[in-house]
Amino acid sequence: xxxxxxxxxxxxxxxxxxxxxxxxxxxxxxxxxxGRNGAGKTTLMKTLAALHxxxxxxxxxxxxxxxxxxxxxxxTGYLPQDFAMYGGMTVYEALDYLGALSGMPKxxxxxxxxxxxxxxxxxxxxxxxxxxxxGGMNRxxxxxxxxxxxxxxxxxxxxxxxxxxxERIRFxxxxxxxxxxxxxxxxxxxxxxxxxxxxxxxxxNGGEILWKGTVSExxxxxxxxxxxxxxQKKYLSQIKSGHIxxxxxxxxxxxxxxxxxxxxxxxxxxxxxxxxxxxxxxWCLYSHGCDVYGSEDVYGAAGGDS
Amino acid sequence: xxxxxxxKIVFSLTFLLYIFVVFAMYISQFDSDTSETVPVxxxxxxxxxxxxxxxxxxxxxxxxDGLVGEYLAGEFTTYPMxxxxxxxxxxxxxxxxxxxxxxxxxxxxxxxxSFDDYVxxxxxxxxxxxxxIILNYQEEVIPEITIPENLAYERFTELMAExxxxxxxxSYYSKNGISWFYSRVPKTYEEALAEYNHLVYDEKVTGAYAxxxxxxxxxDLAVMPVFVSAALVSLDRKSRMSDLIYSRKISSAKLVxxxxxxxxxxxxxxxxxxxxxxxxxxSSRYPDFTVDLLAxxxxxxxxxxxxxxxAAAVGMFVTEVSSPILAVFxxxxxxxxxxxxxNELTGEISLFTLICxxxxxxxxxxxxxxxxxxxxxRIFYTILSLVLVGLTAAVxxxxxxxxxxxxxxxxxxxxRKSAV
Ligand SMILES: Nc1ncnc2c1ncn2[C@@H]1O[C@H](COP(=O)(O)OP(=O)(O)OP(=O)(O)O)[C@@H](O)[C@H]1O
Ligand SMILES: [Mg+2]
Numbered sequence: 001x002x003x004x005x006x007x008x009x010x011x012x013x014x015x016x017x018x019x020x021x022x023x024x025x026x027x028x029x030x031x032x033x034x035g036r037n038g039a040g041k042t043t044l045m046k047t048l049a050a051l052h053x054x055x056x057x058x059x060x061x062x063x064x065x066x067x068x069x070x071x072x073x074x075x076t077g078y079l080p081q082d083f084a085m086y087g088g089m090t091v092y093e094a095l096d097y098l099g100a101l102s103g104m105p106k107x108x109x110x111x112x113x114x115x116x117x118x119x120x121x122x123x124x125x126x127x128x129x130x131x132x133x134x135g136g137m138n139r140x141x142x143x144x145x146x147x148x149x150x151x152x153x154x155x156x157x158x159x160x161x162x163x164x165x166x167e168r169i170r171f172x173x174x175x176x177x178x179x180x181x182x183x184x185x186x187x188x189x190x191x192x193x194x195x196x197x198x199x200x201x202x203x204x205n206g207g208e209i210l211w212k213g214t215v216s217e218x219x220x221x222x223x224x225x226x227x228x229x230x231x232q233k234k235y236l237s238q239i240k241s242g243h244i245x246x247x248x249x250x251x252x253x254x255x256x257x258x259x260x261x262x263x264x265x266x267x268x269x270x271x272x273x274x275x276x277x278x279x280x281x282x283w284c285l286y287s288h289g290c291d292v293y294g295s296e297d298v299y300g301a302a303g304g305d306s
Numbered sequence: 307x308x309x310x311x312x313x314k315i316v317f318s319l320t321f322l323l324y325i326f327v328v329f330a331m332y333i334s335q336f337d338s339d340t341s342e343t344v345p346v347x348x349x350x351x352x353x354x355x356x357x358x359x360x361x362x363x364x365x366x367x368x369x370x371d372g373l374v375g376e377y378l379a380g381e382f383t384t385y386p387m388x389x390x391x392x393x394x395x396x397x398x399x400x401x402x403x404x405x406x407x408x409x410x411x412x413x414x415x416x417x418x419x420s421f422d423d424y425v426x427x428x429x430x431x432x433x434x435x436x437x438x439i440i441l442n443y444q445e446e447v448i449p450e451i452t453i454p455e456n457l458a459y460e461r462f463t464e465l466m467a468e469x470x471x472x473x474x475x476x477s478y479y480s481k482n483g484i485s486w487f488y489s490r491v492p493k494t495y496e497e498a499l500a501e502y503n504h505l506v507y508d509e510k511v512t513g514a515y516a517x518x519x520x521x522x523x524x525x526d527l528a529v530m531p532v533f534v535s536a537a538l539v540s541l542d543r544k545s546r547m548s549d550l551i552y553s554r555k556i557s558s559a560k561l562v563x564x565x566x567x568x569x570x571x572x573x574x575x576x577x578x579x580x581x582x583x584x585x586x587x588x589s590s591r592y593p594d595f596t597v598d599l600l601a602x603x604x605x606x607x608x609x610x611x612x613x614x615x616x617a618a619a620v621g622m623f624v625t626e627v628s629s630p631i632l633a634v635f636x637x638x639x640x641x642x643x644x645x646x647x648x649n650e651l652t653g654e655i656s657l658f659t660l661i662c663x664x665x666x667x668x669x670x671x672x673x674x675x676x677x678x679x680x681x682x683x684r685i686f687y688t689i690l691s692l693v694l695v696g697l698t699a700a701v702x703x704x705x706x707x708x709x710x711x712x713x714x715x716x717x718x719x720x721x722r723k724s725a726v
Contacts, residue, residue, distance in 0.1 A: 046549075049553050050707060051707070053707055053708045069706075070557065073554060073555045076553060077553075084545055084546040084547060085545060086541065086547060088317065097310050098550060100310060101554035101556045101561070102555045102556070103555050145550065149555070
């Protein structure tokens with residue numbers, strides 16, 4: 001049964017609590033983990049890959065308790081956020097090395113590596129040194145190594161960071177394909193990735209799961225909370241200081257501003273707008289009392305308006 | 307897996323350094339020491355060098371003279387850990403030492419202290435009436451000493467050991483000191499010839515050369531492997547590859563032991579090459595004798611492999627626990643201490659000396675005498691190495707699961723934070 005069950009997990013770095021009572025059920029398909037810097041995404045993913053020790057709670061991956069590290073390692077593919085490989089090896093050698101560490105026989109390694117390199121579009125680079133790869137190529141090689149032993153669970157930590165848009169789309173598509181027959185957990189703070197690729201998501205903040213559900217639910221939650229207004233540029237800073245702005249479009253002297261608010265802001269010509277995923281994410285943070293954009297005032301001002 | 311690790315090691319910079327040192331040591335020490343064949347002693351020569359031989363009749367008076375002289379001078383020369391050090395005694399210790407001297411000489415403490423005529427040995431310069439500088443040698447003046455007739459050699463050795471203990475160790479009266487300073491006697495022709503025959507016939511030449519070879523090679527092999535193994539272990543962290551490897555299926559024990567095996571195998575290759583070179587150069591210098599081509603490889607295996615094992619294991623363990631720099635530091639300190647403590651370069655291999663020395667083609671007897679100790683010593687280091695590798699695997703697993711991050715890892719975080 002391919003499912004990850006996380007129940008009431010707490011984790012500390014020294015005194016600092018990095019995961020607070022996290023409970024999640026992750027099914028087959030693509031699962032998105034969204035959260036700002038320091039939210040605890042990497043911590044949760046490392047815990048799922050048995051690289052971190054939780055303090056309490058329980059985790060099972062495909063029925064295997066997380067304490068059973070050896071079996072967990074066998075079914076998990078992990079792409080760390082910050083990773084590299086032996087720079088002096090060629091792409092093929094590095095993958096071959098990791099395949100050997102997964103206990104794959106030589107013939108199988110060769111077959112899988114060739115197939116995966118083709119899939120991630122690196123076939124032509126298989127004999128160049130790892131240190132000569134570009135950032136994007138490195139990420140692609142990272143996904144290849146994580147898929148090498150055909151894991152049931154794939155954990156990828158911010159794989160799209162630093163990729164150009166084209167590369168990012170390719171990468172997402174690849175992950176979607178891969179997710180057809182396994183669990184893929186993807187973390188990111190790029191909302192677009194989640195919107196395009198994931199069905200189920202969880203939003204983390206300060207080590208807690210703030211919200212979990214599907215992308216459409218997230219967007220539905222923000223309905224009626226997004227507004228748009230066309231104002232002259234000189235009013236821009238005024239609006240920015242009083243509202244949570246999620247988008248701006250400059251058009252000559254005028255600017256169209258998108259903002260989120262519980263009730264319609266007290267500005268002339270404001271009209272409701274369809275929420276997009278990004279609006280919905282910010283709304284979710286805001287409505288859970290997070291200081292969006294790092295300003296308590298914003299919350300106060302918005303409250304005053306209503 | 308094994309060959310992949312070997313390949314990583316072979317192409318590492320530290321291994322290049324290792325090869326360089328191994329060959330440099332071989333060429334500069336062993337090869338240059340053996341560039342001449344040992345000459346057949348000729349009856350006419352008359353001078354056959356010295357040998358260490360415990361002859362109580364000469365040894366006892368000489369050593370006691372030395373002790374009394376230093377006692378009267380109030381200063382003792384010692385070589386603790388091989389470093390020169392002057393020692394002055396407290397009153398309490400002086401009294402204790404006087405008691406030892408009393409038993410050795412029959413002179414009481416009062417007699418000793420009332421001996422005002424003591425003059426230090428030394429040189430002085432005086433000018434004569436022509437203005438020429440004249441160098442005068444002054445012999446040491448000490449009381450007339452007679453060693454009691456009934457003082458047995460065994461009791462003498464015990465008393466000397468006690469004197470050494472009072473002085474603080476490493477003095478001329480330690481076991482090593484006595485054999486080094488008071489046991490030198492000229493070899494006779496017969497002795498020299500017997501020794502020569504033993505060398506070329508009983509030991510088939512290479513038997514003796516094997517000890518000299520191992521003596522030199524053991525020195526660099528007790529420290530150089532630490533560089534190679536620390537570099538291999540820290541490469542994962544340095545390449546930011548630890549997490550990728552951690553999340554693989556392989557067991558920590560298998561990974562760590564495979565790496566250890568690869569390290570040892572690769573590092574023994576240059577050693578094996580020097581063994582072959584030694585065989586060739588020794589046998590080509592003694593064309594008239596049947597040499598035993600297996601003597602050097604056999605002894606090298608027993609003598610040198612434990613050194614490589616230990617230095618490699620310490621490198622892995624300390625690097626995993628803390629850092630490669632600390633590993634080099636720890637093994638370097640151990641190496642230094644071991645090298646310094648073996649101030650006698652032949653035989654008397656003690657139980658726990660890491661670097662066994664035998665800097666001579668002769669003195670087979672000393673080696674044979676301590677053969678059991680030597681065997682035990684080598685087995686001990688082999689087991690210790692394997693235990694260390696086992697511990698390394700345990701530490702690796704703890705780090706892998708995020709249970710423990712290693713010693714001083716928080717220091718690094720502090721540095722990182724303050725750097726941001
Ligand atoms: N090794 C560590 N020791 C102490 N604190 C840590 C450690 N790793 C992470 N933290 C802290 O735990 C919190 C969560 O970090 P985590 O790396 O999981 O966040 P994240 O969501 O992955 O962030 P990002 O988007 O920047 O990658 C942060 O406040 C971080 O400072
Ligand atoms: Mg992260």
